[in-house]
Amino acid sequence: MATKKSSPSNQTLGRRPLDSIDSLSPSSLPPELGSLDMRWDDDPRSVGTIDLLSSQELDLDGDAGERTTAVPDIPIAQLVQKTMAEADAREQNHSESQDFELDTAPDYWRAATTSNSAGGPPPITQPAPSREIPNLERAQTPSVQYGNARPQAQLWPEPPGASAADLAREQHGNRNQPPRSNLPPFSRSAGALRPSSSRPPAALESRFSAPPTVRGSDHDGLRHQMKDRYATGDFSGALQLAETLLESDSGDLDAQRFATSCRDVLTQMLTSRVGSFDQVVEVVLTPEELRWLTLDHRAGFFLSLVDGILTIEELLDISGMARLESLRILSTLIDQKVLRLAPR
Amino acid sequence: MERVIGIDLGTTNSCVAIMDGDTPVVIPNRGGYKTTPSIVAVTEAGKRLVGHIAKRQAITNAENTVYAAKRLIGRKWNSPQVRNALLSCAYTIIEGPHEDLRIKLRDKIYSVPEVSSIVLQEMKIIAEDYLGEPVTKAVVTVPAYFNDNQRQATKDAGLIAGLDVIRIINEPTAAALAYGFGKGYDKTVIVYDLGGGTFDVSVLEIGSHGVFKVIATTGDTFLGGEDFDLRIIDWLVEGFLEDHGVDLRQDRMALQRLRDASEKAKCELSSVNEAEINLPFIISTGRNEALHLQRTLTRTILETLTNDLVDRTIQITRQAFAEAKLTAREIDETILVGGMTRMPSVQRAVAQLFGKEPSRGVHPDEVVALGAAIQGAALVEDRHEMILLDVTPHALGIMTVGAHFEELIPQNTTVPTSRAKIFTTSRDNQTAVKILVLQGESQKADDNELLGEFVLTGLRRAQKGQVEIEVTFSINTDGIVSVNAKDLENGQAQSIQVTASSGLTPEEVKSMMHDAAEYMVERRSDEAFEGVRQNIETLVSQVESMFPEIERVVGGSDFGRDALAKAKAVVFHARDAVVRKDATLCKEQVDMLERTIRMFKGVVSRGG
Numbered sequence: 001m002a003t004k005k006s007s008p009s010n011q012t013l014g015r016r017p018l019d020s021i022d023s024l025s026p027s028s029l030p031p032e033l034g035s036l037d038m039r040w041d042d043d044p045r046s047v048g049t050i051d052l053l054s055s056q057e058l059d060l061d062g063d064a065g066e067r068t069t070a071v072p073d074i075p076i077a078q079l080v081q082k083t084m085a086e087a088d089a090r091e092q093n094h095s096e097s098q099d100f101e102l103d104t105a106p107d108y109w110r111a112a113t114t115s116n117s118a119g120g121p122p123p124i125t126q127p128a129p130s131r132e133i134p135n136l137e138r139a140q141t142p143s144v145q146y147g148n149a150r151p152q153a154q155l156w157p158e159p160p161g162a163s164a165a166d167l168a169r170e171q172h173g174n175r176n177q178p179p180r181s182n183l184p185p186f187s188r189s190a191g192a193l194r195p196s197s198s199r200p201p202a203a204l205e206s207r208f209s210a211p212p213t214v215r216g217s218d219h220d221g222l223r224h225q226m227k228d229r230y231a232t233g234d235f236s237g238a239l240q241l242a243e244t245l246l247e248s249d250s251g252d253l254d255a256q257r258f259a260t261s262c263r264d265v266l267t268q269m270l271t272s273r274v275g276s277f278d279q280v281v282e283v284v285l286t287p288e289e290l291r292w293l294t295l296d297h298r299a300g301f302f303l304s305l306v307d308g309i310l311t312i313e314e315l316l317d318i319s320g321m322a323r324l325e326s327l328r329i330l331s332t333l334i335d336q337k338v339l340r341l342a343p344r
Numbered sequence: 345m346e347r348v349i350g351i352d353l354g355t356t357n358s359c360v361a362i363m364d365g366d367t368p369v370v371i372p373n374r375g376g377y378k379t380t381p382s383i384v385a386v387t388e389a390g391k392r393l394v395g396h397i398a399k400r401q402a403i404t405n406a407e408n409t410v411y412a413a414k415r416l417i418g419r420k421w422n423s424p425q426v427r428n429a430l431l432s433c434a435y436t437i438i439e440g441p442h443e444d445l446r447i448k449l450r451d452k453i454y455s456v457p458e459v460s461s462i463v464l465q466e467m468k469i470i471a472e473d474y475l476g477e478p479v480t481k482a483v484v485t486v487p488a489y490f491n492d493n494q495r496q497a498t499k500d501a502g503l504i505a506g507l508d509v510i511r512i513i514n515e516p517t518a519a520a521l522a523y524g525f526g527k528g529y530d531k532t533v534i535v536y537d538l539g540g541g542t543f544d545v546s547v548l549e550i551g552s553h554g555v556f557k558v559i560a561t562t563g564d565t566f567l568g569g570e571d572f573d574l575r576i577i578d579w580l581v582e583g584f585l586e587d588h589g590v591d592l593r594q595d596r597m598a599l600q601r602l603r604d605a606s607e608k609a610k611c612e613l614s615s616v617n618e619a620e621i622n623l624p625f626i627i628s629t630g631r632n633e634a635l636h637l638q639r640t641l642t643r644t645i646l647e648t649l650t651n652d653l654v655d656r657t658i659q660i661t662r663q664a665f666a667e668a669k670l671t672a673r674e675i676d677e678t679i680l681v682g683g684m685t686r687m688p689s690v691q692r693a694v695a696q697l698f699g700k701e702p703s704r705g706v707h708p709d710e711v712v713a714l715g716a717a718i719q720g721a722a723l724v725e726d727r728h729e730m731i732l733l734d735v736t737p738h739a740l741g742i743m744t745v746g747a748h749f750e751e752l753i754p755q756n757t758t759v760p761t762s763r764a765k766i767f768t769t770s771r772d773n774q775t776a777v778k779i780l781v782l783q784g785e786s787q788k789a790d791d792n793e794l795l796g797e798f799v800l801t802g803l804r805r806a807q808k809g810q811v812e813i814e815v816t817f818s819i820n821t822d823g824i825v826s827v828n829a830k831d832l833e834n835g836q837a838q839s840i841q842v843t844a845s846s847g848l849t850p851e852e853v854k855s856m857m858h859d860a861a862e863y864m865v866e867r868r869s870d871e872a873f874e875g876v877r878q879n880i881e882t883l884v885s886q887v888e889s890m891f892p893e894i895e896r897v898v899g900g901s902d903f904g905r906d907a908l909a910k911a912k913a914v915v916f917h918a919r920d921a922v923v924r925k926d927a928t929l930c931k932e933q934v935d936m937l938e939r940t941i942r943m944f945k946g947v948v949s950r951g952g
Binding site for chain 1: 397628634
């Protein structure tokens, strides 16, 4: 805090430089003065504009053991591997017996569900309320890989519509397990309490009686994968899966919510990476050098728009692609040293 | 004295000019281009794009990009031009509340004058940025064939854009004005205007006493540079299909690139013999690899591809001087207007038709705007020798039996004017006549524009041809047409006043003006903020670059640490103000940054 008195050396200068700074609000002073936000730029929790779910909706105050995003004792990668292995084992068990046994659940899950079942609310029977979902544009699967579009910190929003515990419940297929009481109705997505390997609900099944792009069982698998990936912070992967689900059923509210949330987070992460949209984009390579790159036509199109005059914002406006897709391409081309940014 | 700008509001490109002393000059836009595409788009985020930036996304965002709004301005919903547009335009056209049409862009409905006003507003901004002062008056050009409704709609577009359109003049007249400005010519000229989307050809008489009279005008509203571009695109697409078996027409991004490249190559071929078209990564094959398009277009190929288009312009030109009852030899000069007239094959064809080279004294892209600027200056400076007279753009008359058009006021009659003609009844015992007021040149009433109608009743019962009715047409200085029908026997009379309508009510125009003014305030505010933002960026970078030196000089002392901390706080607040887009806060931070720099410099000079 800038409350130190002027030292003698200061006084020797014969004036009080920047005296008006003293009147600044201490709450917004720079880091060394104790108020700067120390979070990483691409930490999703630092995002103010993303329509992330509220803490209540995200079930952040639940038992830490229920949340794969808050496991302090083992690294997240190990946890994911473990969870997936357990899920595989369960799938195998299910093929042998449809009855779910609590004993087959992992320890952390069993502990959580046992405590919940004691005082939890009755199971929810009403369907998820219909909500008008805006028509979402689907980003096409990029041909370039954006594996680095992940948060550096291990703090990311929990899956929309369900906590990790809910996901775990789905994987276990524990029909007797009541949902958590503090989940809002919308987050109790349709089929959230059904066994993972059971048949899809009748409505879903009839929807897939027409030539489907994803079979019912694949559908469930994809949904679980989507949620797993989301929970582990693989938003690109979760988005791809959500879009695959939406291709089969554009009215899939669950997939829509995941897709929207993934897009928001990814957009914010990429925005943080490229910086101010007022920067002018320039091509670094010559046309001859460009031809040696491995780009798809969308990146080629984006590249063709770059004229050294247009800013990032203008390029996003005219690219004709979803903002996220354009940002991905821009970010990748900057990483590949094909493009560079310059102040306007 | 307030400056009057001259605007060539074109179908595909617009241009703005001003008189600089005695010389008319074209004002370049921010990108340095002297013409701006007359294209308006709305992005997914709801942002408005105008000009080159809108053109660059015209194919990828075709549903929300309006081009060639001029073809629709002042038209009625059920007109053939609108029917045609409904089939060919990618954007959504819907019926308006006054038999007019509206355009839907994203979630907002625009009238056509409103869309044109966006382009005019852009021209206004270009002029204001150049002059550094507000501009409120303009002379705007329109094609010679525009009827009163289309002219009124153009005036309304100006009004919405915050411009008082003090005169609407014909494009060929403006071109002839720029050509003959101050030269005292007495000539018959032909204006061959091949623009981006339309072709107009007009025969004019230029009098030494400053009279510019359009004798005949004709053209094709669907023939222009874009058709030439399409031929190149077809050639490229077919070649690519042959080579790779991939149809590039199926991909919007590929098409957008093809269109841009085709136009560029076409322009290049006006000065060189070969143009390289190089479009890497134009399409993906599905095997995670992209194909490149690389072809060389020669001038010979281009001329072969577009030969028939040039021929069509020549046929229309022949038609124009036939309508003017002149031969090619009687034309003293050919004025070429529009970027397409730079094409050597066009120039050759015109020269061949008239047996002499066309005039090279005018700039084809700029000449119309220059003429408008000359006229604007003449109007405010009261230079009568340069002032064009307002004339009726089309003949006015009524429908007679057999659906014939009976002309009362001929085309190009100077206003104000009044003409009368006597008609008789066409049936026995006819007690009423219906007067249909029409505008146009066709002998068939149906082909002309209906301006209004009224019924004169109480006629004496008599055999056909015995009752005489005098019909009088009057046009006042404001262009308002009054039609009066009078039974000469009993003095019974009925009249109608016809005012041109753009399809908008005065309330609608007012509301649109308000919206446009709000947009302008917002835009100017954004621009002002941008200026401050750039200043902050520069100052912040200057402050930060001084940190190491300050650290070295006084970093060890309490004062030094304090000063550095405070300077960092200033930088933090400045950046925060930029993020918040708070103009007032930003200005305060500029002051703080400047003080910081002064203080740092003082410390360095003492310590160093």
